[in-house]
Every structure is written in structure tokens, then in C-alpha cells.
Amino acid sequence: MNKRSPETTLIRDSGRGNEAAILNAALQAYGEKGFNGASMRDVARGANTSLSNLYNYFPSKSHLLAELLRRANSELLARTTAAIEAAGDDPVAKLRDAVKAYVGFVVDHQTAALVAISEVRYLTGEERSRVVDARDRTQSLFEQIVADGARTGVFATPYPKDAARSIVSLCSAISTWYRPGGRLSKKTLGEQHARYALALLEAPLTP
Amino acid sequence: MNKRSPETTLIRDSGRGNEAAILNAALQAYGEKGFNGASMRDVARGANTSLSNLYNYFPSKSHLLAELLRRANSELLARTTAAIEAAGDDPVAKLRDAVKAYVGFVVDHQTAALVAISEVRYLTGEERSRVVDARDRTQSLFEQIVADGARTGVFATPYPKDAARSIVSLCSAISTWYRPGGRLSKKTLGEQHARYALALLEAPLTP
Amino acid sequence: MNKRSPETTLIRDSGRGNEAAILNAALQAYGEKGFNGASMRDVARGANTSLSNLYNYFPSKSHLLAELLRRANSELLARTTAAIEAAGDDPVAKLRDAVKAYVGFVVDHQTAALVAISEVRYLTGEERSRVVDARDRTQSLFEQIVADGARTGVFATPYPKDAARSIVSLCSAISTWYRPGGRLSKKTLGEQHARYALALLEAPLTP
Amino acid sequence: MNKRSPETTLIRDSGRGNEAAILNAALQAYGEKGFNGASMRDVARGANTSLSNLYNYFPSKSHLLAELLRRANSELLARTTAAIEAAGDDPVAKLRDAVKAYVGFVVDHQTAALVAISEVRYLTGEERSRVVDARDRTQSLFEQIVADGARTGVFATPYPKDAARSIVSLCSAISTWYRPGGRLSKKTLGEQHARYALALLEAPLTP
DNA sequence: CATGAATGAGAGTTCATTCAT
DNA sequence: AATGAATGAACTCTCATTCAT
Incomplete structure (x- = not known):
């Protein structure tokens, strides 16, 4: 019916009725108004379904956020991992491609990236730790590359631990x-x- | 009764009854729960006053946020400006001191800095533009320094316009x-x- | 799989699929949370079936309650009638055995007895009157015995009409x-x- | 404005705004529809106030019930205690007057008595135990009288422990x-x- | 007979805000 | 300046019930 922007490809139609529509509507709502500013009615309206039907898919508003962030972090981690693996052994190449992959994700899924960083705080308990873990795993990839390059001396920064x-x-x-x-x-x-x-x-830059 | 952390010195007792207490309570509430997650009741509780009394000081919840952000941005701008003026003519020295001033503000007033970047979005109209203007003025200081250094060649980055x-x-x-x-x-x-x-x-670094 | 407590024998497997399981689940749910406190979802969960499948057996929540109470009152009436008929002609013996039968029912089907007295009020119209009639028929048995004994003088109470x-x-x-x-x-x-x-x-008591 | 039935004298105007009206409306609503069948909107309507204003007086629906039951049990206990104290030393007189006091309470406050016995189950935790304690204290009064009379032999029942x-x-x-x-x-x-x-x-009865 | 998806109504509760005192 | 009471709108979530498959 309506052409999807490339943004929305993060959430693929899972074959389960309105799931994708709901997730996309939630992403947009949380992105526009923030988690607490967006209401479940907003989400339902955006997904073209009824308020109560949302609860056939997600047990609560925060589960909906958690699922969103899980998918976003998962995609980000996948992209970054793939880029690093394809980059060979050179820390400089690895870092360059990891950064490009990360930036590519942010540009392709800006709203998801924005929501992922600004709305994690509204998760608690296990929902939160699962998301934070995924985020930390991505960050570790960068830390590892920096640590490797620092060891070989190609990254001369005096703060390798913090630079990542x-x-x-x-x-x-x-x-x-x-x-x-x-x-x-x-x-x-x-x-x-x-x-x-x-x-x-x-690192030495080739101008 | 309770010793105030240095954080709270951003809001000084203005001699107007509970004003400082309310602003500090709002800062803490917005910092902990976000603007939409924090209620006026939270603020009143934190300020040890009644809900309705808040409205004797601030006409609405968003005015309260606006006033908070106004003060934060104002202090940040003041610190940064002062640092730059004290740094002399060298772009390197100016940048170094401007950064140190900015970082100093963030460390001294972490909550205010956090709220300033994450909750501006909930302001609208003139409230919003006043705050955004102040923020942009601070950023312009950095852009100016970078532009100056780029012209003289001390900043070799190919992206001077964006690096600031x-x-x-x-x-x-x-x-x-x-x-x-x-x-x-x-x-x-x-x-x-x-x-x-x-x-x-x-820029050339003196290790 | 799970041994049924004697309680549940009130509802016998009628050969109609899940009917017995649903009635038993409803009995337990209404017993634990009351008619209005228990949801059809509770019943479905207890019967290990789907929510919508309940409506293949009972057209509404209150029909389910009505059927439950119909069975309970029916069993109670049957037990009491049988006991009286077996007791012979003596009002004292009749009363004694009627009471024992009633108490036996309450002990054997405590939940059903509890629901029968505390949840009738949530029935209306014909559903209600059918259940109330059955209940009254049981009570009439006692009133009849008392009236008989009062006539012969063996029950000396000045309030024969109310004592039953x-x-x-x-x-x-x-x-x-x-x-x-x-x-x-x-x-x-x-x-x-x-x-x-x-x-x-x-009545004269034989100690 | 409207003449109060004697029923409602259980809840006296405490001078705190709508408190009495709310409690009376809740009593009536819970009595008519049961705790779970009655909504806070029903209560508000009955008290001629707004839904949200109820929460300025009672923090939750169950607190409202708890307060109701607290008052009912308190009045019942007071009446029964007073009757016993006024009855002198004779267990027969004590029991007779205690029963009359209890019955008097039930007749004067039928709805409250009904709600007290049928809706306690919807309280939990401390709310529940406070109410149950009060109820048990009343029952203990009867147990004490029966135990005394059984010791002196005036109550010949073989089941003194259970008869109360x-x-x-x-x-x-x-x-x-x-x-x-x-x-x-x-x-x-x-x-x-x-x-x-x-x-x-x-006990020997004087006809 | 059995299910998952769907829905409109309504649940209890909290919201920002106002007003009389 | 300060309060408690009041309110209408909105919140998240659950309800009994229906329907297509």
C-alpha cells in the first residue's frame, strides 16, 4: 500500500500478522515522542490496528521497546562483525571498516539508532541487561581492535583503553x-x- | 541538613523561597526518569513542597524544563567563553582550553548536561528555540576556533566544517x-x- | 496424569471433549477469585485449552456459572432427598440424616458449595431463578421436616417457621x-x- | 438534602470533605455488585464526585474496602463488648445479650455486615490480616463466654469449642x-x- | 472441535493543571 | 507563598466476546 522507506527494512515481515507493522509503528512513535511520550494508542494508530490487539503480540509497552532494541542491536552487531571479518588482519583496515559499518547502520536506521541510545534507560531488569549486553558486545569489538593496534604500535594514542x-x-x-x-x-x-x-x-594517516 | 553535592551549585538560591529547591528537584527528577517519565508530583516531593505550590513559581511543567536548560546552557556558554578569552590567540590553546572548560562543566553538572542534551526535544515553540540558540552559540565558538586553525593550517583535517x-x-x-x-x-x-x-x-601533537 | 481430588467428582466426564475440564477449571477459578475476579482466560488456562474454545462449550461466562450451580444444587438436592427417604418416618431421624447428607456434600464439594452460596448473586433472569428454585427446593425439604416435627410436638422450638x-x-x-x-x-x-x-x-437429645 | 437511612450512620462525617460520601457510596456499590463487580466509577458516581478525586482520599480500591471493613468490624466489636460488659456475670445473660448486640448490628448495618463477610477475601497482605484480626477478636468474645458456661456446666453441649x-x-x-x-x-x-x-x-431454656 | 487474531468497552490509576482558602 | 481538594483527559492494560480458518 505505502512504499516503505529503507529505514523500515530493519523489521522484516515475520509472517505473523501485524507484528512488523506494530514494531515499525512503535519505532516511529518512540522516535518522535520518546518512550514515555508515546502512548500505546499512538502505536496502534500507526500500525492501523486496535489498541488491545497490540497485547496479542507484545505483553507490555516495555517489552515492545525491548524487542525493538534487541533487533536494532542485533543488526548493528551483525553488520559490524561482518565488516571486521571481511577486513583482514590489519587493525587499521579493521577499524576503518568497522566504523564505516557502524555509520552505515546509523544512516540506514537512524530512528532505530536514536531510540537505541536514548530510550534504553526506560528498560529495567532482565529486559535492560539483555539489551545492554548486546550493546556492550558491539563496543567490545572496537575495544579489541584498538587494543590490538595499540600493542603493535600502529595506534599511538596514550589512552587506548578509553578511545574506543x-x-x-x-x-x-x-x-x-x-x-x-x-x-x-x-x-x-x-x-x-x-x-x-x-x-x-x-594512527598515521595517508592523506 | 544535607550537604549539597557540587552538582547542585548550578542553581543558586535566588532568595525566592523554594525556587532553588524546585529547580533542583526537577533536575533530579528529569534526570532520573526523563521529562515525560517524571511527574510534577515527583518534583513536588523532591522539593518538599506541595504539588500546587509549584505553579506559584513556574507556570507549567515545560516552563520548568525550559528554565533548567536555560541556566545550564548559560553556564556552559559562560565557562567556555571565559576559557577561550583567557587562552590568548593560539587556536591550539583556545581549543584545548575550550574543551577542558566544556568537559569541566559536564563533570561538575553531569545531570544538567545530560538533561540538556536528552530532553530539549520536549520543548516546543519559543521555549525550544531559546534553548537551541544558546546551545548553538556554544557550538559556534568551537566552529570558529576550528575555522581559524584550518585557515592558518595548524588544523590539517580535511573536514574542518564538520569536525567541530x-x-x-x-x-x-x-x-x-x-x-x-x-x-x-x-x-x-x-x-x-x-x-x-x-x-x-x-593538529601536531606534542607527546 | 494428575489424580483428581474427590472434590472434582461432582463434574463427571460427559464424553464431550473438554467439558469436564472447563467446568472444573471454572469452579476452581470462581472459587479462588470470585465470579467477577476470575476471567475467562483464567478458566481457559486452568482447562488447558484456548480462550476461544470455551465458547464452543458455553455461550457465556455466566452460563458457565449457571451450569456449575445447576449441577451443584442438583447433587445437593439428590443427596438430601435420598437421605430423607432412607430415614423412615421419624422426623428426628429424617432431620439428622438430612443434615448429615448436607454436611457431607459441603465437605465433599467444598468449593462447589462455597461458589453456590457466594456467587449466585451474579446470575440474573432465568439463569438465576432456575438456580434459586433448586436451592429453595432443598431448603423446603428441611422446612417440611421441621413443620412435621413441630406438629407432633417433638420439635418444641417456638420458631418452627424460621429455624429451618x-x-x-x-x-x-x-x-x-x-x-x-x-x-x-x-x-x-x-x-x-x-x-x-x-x-x-x-428436640429431646439422647446424650 | 437526602435523609439518610439508619444504615449509613456507620460512617460519620469526619469533617474531611467527601470522605463519608465516598465510603457510603463504596459500601453501597460493593454491596450491590460485589467488590470486583463494582467499579471506581460506580463509587464516584454514588459519591457525586469525580473519579480521580477518590484517590485524594484513598490510595486504591482495596484500601477503600479495607477502611470500610475496618469500620464495620470496629463497630461490631464495640457493640458486642459493651453488651457483654453490661450483662453482668451470668454466662447465659452474657451470651443472650452478645447475640442480641450482634444481631442488632447486622440489622442496623445490613450492607456493611454483608460486605464484611463476603468481600474480605479480596483483601490481601496486611490489609487482610488487620480486618481478619478484628473479626477474630469478636468471635473470641463468644468463645470465651461459651467456654466459661461450659466449665460451670450451664452449657451442656458436647462441642463447646466449635459451637461458638x-x-x-x-x-x-x-x-x-x-x-x-x-x-x-x-x-x-x-x-x-x-x-x-x-x-x-x-442450656436450660425458660419457656 | 480448536485456534490465534481481532475488537470495543471498560478496568484502576495517574496526569498536569486549577481553584478556593 | 502555600495548601488540599477537585477535575477531565489520558494512561497502560484486561475484559468478554467474535470470527475466519
Whole structure:
């Protein structure tokens, strides 16, 4: 009926009735108004279904958020892992491609990326830890690369332990200001941030 | 009765009864639960006053947020401006001190910094633009320094127009993970981020 | 799979699929949470079937209750009638055995007895009157015995018209406090209440 | 404005706004539809106030029930205690007057008595135990009298330990069928039940 | 006979805000 | 400046019931 923006490809039709529509509506609602500002009625309206039917798919509003974040983090982790594995052994290549993959995810799924960083705080208990774990696993990938490069001396930064976090912060912050169709394309942003990352690690840059 | 943490010094007793208590309670409530997750009852409880009395000080919940953000951005702008003015003419020194000032603000007023970046979205109309303007003015300071250094060649980055935003992102992101009393002190964080910033700009680093 | 307690023998497998399981689940649910406190979902869960399948057996929640109470009152009436008929002509013997039968029913089907007295009120219209009629028929048995004994003088109470109701109240109240396996067995309770009844009627007691 | 029936005197105007109106409306609603069948909207309507205002007086629906039962049991205990104290030393007189007091309460506050016995089950935790304790204290009064009379031999029943409970059951059951203005007045009911009680205890009756 | 999806109504509770005192 | 009472709207969630398969 309505052409989907590339954004929404994160949530694929699972064959289970309205599940995908609900998740997408929730993503949009949480993205626009925040988790607490968006109501289940908003989600139902966006999914073109009834309020009560939401509860046939997700037992609570926070489960809905949790499932959203689970999928987002899972996709981010998959993309980043794949990029690293394809990059060979060079820490510089690994980092460059990991950053490009991360940035690519943020650009492709801006809303999901934004919700993932700004709304995790509203999860508690196991829901929260599952999501945080996934997020931390992605961050560990960067930490590992930085640690490797620091050992071999290619990353000269005096703060190898902390720099990885800054690189991830830099990439995910894109979700807060990026506007599709603007001056900066996905490709440009990837190259920019790859260079920021290497510079920040004080790696030799090939101009 | 209870010793105030340095955090709370952002809001000074204005001599107007409970105003400071209310603002501090609101800051804490919005910081803990987010703007929409915190209720006016939460604020009243935190300020040890009655719900209805809040409205003798602030006409609405969002005015309260706006006032909070106004003060936070104002203090941040003041600190950054002062640091730059005291740094002399060298772009490197200016940037270094501006970053240290920014980081200092985030560490001193973590909650305020966090609320300032994560809850602006819930303001609208003039309330919003006043706050956004103040935030942009701070960012412009960094852009100006970077532009100056790029012109003289001391900042070799190929992306001078965009790098300033990244530097600011890096500094403000501290508010999302910093824990007082941890491994990283305010001083260390300032030095670290100053170095990150210069590295990112591809300025020559004196190791 | 699971051995049924004697309680559940009130509802016999009618050969109609899940009917017995549903009635038993409803009995337990209404017993634990009351008619309005128990949901059709509770019943479905207890019967190990789906919510919608309940409606293949019973057209509504209140029909389910009505059927339950119909069976309970029917069994109670049958037991009491049988006991009276077996007791011969002596009003004293008749009353004693009627009370024992009633108490026996309450002990054997405590939940059903409890639900029967506490949840009738949620039936309306014909459903209600059918159940109330059955209940009244049982009570009439007692009233008849008392009237007979009063005529012959063996029951000396000045309130023959009202005493029967009190006797029935006494018996059915057992369902509100009885705990199986406690100090009082079915046999003891029967004897106790038979004596209470006769004493209350001011009949000569053989100690 | 509207003349209050004697029933409602259980809840006196406490000077706190709508408190009495709310409690009376809740009593009536719970009495008519049961705790789970009555909604807070029903209560609000009956109290001529808004739904949300109920929560300025009682923090939850079950607190409202608890407070109701607390008052009912308290009044019942007070009446019974007073009657016993005024009755002198004779167990027969004590029992007779205690029963009359209990019956008087049930007749004067039929709805409260009915709700007290049929809706306690919907309380849990401390709310429940407070109410149950009060109820048990009243019952203990009867047990004490029966035990005393059994020791002196004036109550010849072989079941002194259990008979007290039956007497209380008998009295409270009145609330389930009594209709004001019917054949049986408060006075008659009191005398009837006093006689039932003594007969049940196998005390010598003065005809 | 059995199910999962769907729905409109309504549940208890909390919301920001107002007002009389 | 301060309060408790009041309110209408909105909240998340559950209800009994229906229907297509």
C-alpha cells in the first residue's frame, strides 16, 4: 500500500500478522515522542490496528521497546562483525571498516539508532541487561581492535583503553543530527568518521 | 541538613523561597526518569513542597524544563567563553582550553548536561528555540576556533566544517557514562578530550 | 496424569471433549477469585485449552456459572432427598440424616458449595431463578421436616417457621471455613451439626 | 438534602470533605455488585464526585474496602463488648445479650455486615490480616463466654469449642436474607437468635 | 472441535493543571 | 507563598466476546 522507506527494512515481515507493522509503528512513535511520550494508542494508530490487539503480540509497552532494541542491536552487531571479518588482519583496515559499518547502520536506521541510545534507560531488569549486553558486545569489538593496534604500535594514542568508547560515541551521535538528503551522504559520513577514528587513535594517516 | 553535592551549585538560591529547591528537584527528577517519565508530583516531593505550590513559581511543567536548560546552557556558554578569552590567540590553546572548560562543566553538572542534551526535544515553540540558540552559540565558538586553525593550517583535517560538531559530541557524551569517583578524574578527562580533539583535527601533537 | 481430588467428582466426564475440564477449571477459578475476579482466560488456562474454545462449550461466562450451580444444587438436592427417604418416618431421624447428607456434600464439594452460596448473586433472569428454585427446593425439604416435627410436638422450638433456615445456614457456612485434613472429619462434622440442629429445634437429645 | 437511612450512620462525617460520601457510596456499590463487580466509577458516581478525586482520599480500591471493613468490624466489636460488659456475670445473660448486640448490628448495618463477610477475601497482605484480626477478636468474645458456661456446666453441649463459631455464623447469616420491613423485626430477630444460641449450647431454656 | 487474531468497552490509576482558602 | 481538594483527559492494560480458518 505505502512504499516503505529503507529505514523500515530493519523489521522484516515475520509472517505473523501485524507484528512488523506494530514494531515499525512503535519505532516511529518512540522516535518522535520518546518512550514515555508515546502512548500505546499512538502505536496502534500507526500500525492501523486496535489498541488491545497490540497485547496479542507484545505483553507490555516495555517489552515492545525491548524487542525493538534487541533487533536494532542485533543488526548493528551483525553488520559490524561482518565488516571486521571481511577486513583482514590489519587493525587499521579493521577499524576503518568497522566504523564505516557502524555509520552505515546509523544512516540506514537512524530512528532505530536514536531510540537505541536514548530510550534504553526506560528498560529495567532482565529486559535492560539483555539489551545492554548486546550493546556492550558491539563496543567490545572496537575495544579489541584498538587494543590490538595499540600493542603493535600502529595506534599511538596514550589512552587506548578509553578511545574506543569515544569512537563509538562519535558514530552513534550521528543519529541525533543526521538528515537524509543533506550535504553528507552515507559514504561521505563513513569516510569522515573512519578518518576521525584513526586520527583520534593517532594512527598515521595517508592523506 | 544535607550537604549539597557540587552538582547542585548550578542553581543558586535566588532568595525566592523554594525556587532553588524546585529547580533542583526537577533536575533530579528529569534526570532520573526523563521529562515525560517524571511527574510534577515527583518534583513536588523532591522539593518538599506541595504539588500546587509549584505553579506559584513556574507556570507549567515545560516552563520548568525550559528554565533548567536555560541556566545550564548559560553556564556552559559562560565557562567556555571565559576559557577561550583567557587562552590568548593560539587556536591550539583556545581549543584545548575550550574543551577542558566544556568537559569541566559536564563533570561538575553531569545531570544538567545530560538533561540538556536528552530532553530539549520536549520543548516546543519559543521555549525550544531559546534553548537551541544558546546551545548553538556554544557550538559556534568551537566552529570558529576550528575555522581559524584550518585557515592558518595548524588544523590539517580535511573536514574542518564538520569536525567541530564531533568534538562537541565527544564532550557532551561524557554525561551519559561518567561516574564520579571512578577511574577518570575531571582533570584527566579534560586532558584526554583535549588531546582527542586536537588529534581529530590532525593538529601536531606534542607527546 | 494428575489424580483428581474427590472434590472434582461432582463434574463427571460427559464424553464431550473438554467439558469436564472447563467446568472444573471454572469452579476452581470462581472459587479462588470470585465470579467477577476470575476471567475467562483464567478458566481457559486452568482447562488447558484456548480462550476461544470455551465458547464452543458455553455461550457465556455466566452460563458457565449457571451450569456449575445447576449441577451443584442438583447433587445437593439428590443427596438430601435420598437421605430423607432412607430415614423412615421419624422426623428426628429424617432431620439428622438430612443434615448429615448436607454436611457431607459441603465437605465433599467444598468449593462447589462455597461458589453456590457466594456467587449466585451474579446470575440474573432465568439463569438465576432456575438456580434459586433448586436451592429453595432443598431448603423446603428441611422446612417440611421441621413443620412435621413441630406438629407432633417433638420439635418444641417456638420458631418452627424460621429455624429451618438457620439449620441450612449452619450447614452451608461450613464451606467458608472448613479445611480438609483438619481436626474435624466429615463424620464428626455431620454428627456435630445434626446435634446442633436438633438442639436448636429444642428436640429431646439422647446424650 | 437526602435523609439518610439508619444504615449509613456507620460512617460519620469526619469533617474531611467527601470522605463519608465516598465510603457510603463504596459500601453501597460493593454491596450491590460485589467488590470486583463494582467499579471506581460506580463509587464516584454514588459519591457525586469525580473519579480521580477518590484517590485524594484513598490510595486504591482495596484500601477503600479495607477502611470500610475496618469500620464495620470496629463497630461490631464495640457493640458486642459493651453488651457483654453490661450483662453482668451470668454466662447465659452474657451470651443472650452478645447475640442480641450482634444481631442488632447486622440489622442496623445490613450492607456493611454483608460486605464484611463476603468481600474480605479480596483483601490481601496486611490489609487482610488487620480486618481478619478484628473479626477474630469478636468471635473470641463468644468463645470465651461459651467456654466459661461450659466449665460451670450451664452449657451442656458436647462441642463447646466449635459451637461458638456456629452461633456467630448464624448471626452473620442474617445479613444475607434479611429484608427491612418484613415479618421479622430487629427485636424479634434478636430474641430468636438468642434462643437459638442457648438451645444450640444445650442450656436450660425458660419457656 | 480448536485456534490465534481481532475488537470495543471498560478496568484502576495517574496526569498536569486549577481553584478556593 | 502555600495548601488540599477537585477535575477531565489520558494512561497502560484486561475484559468478554467474535470470527475466519
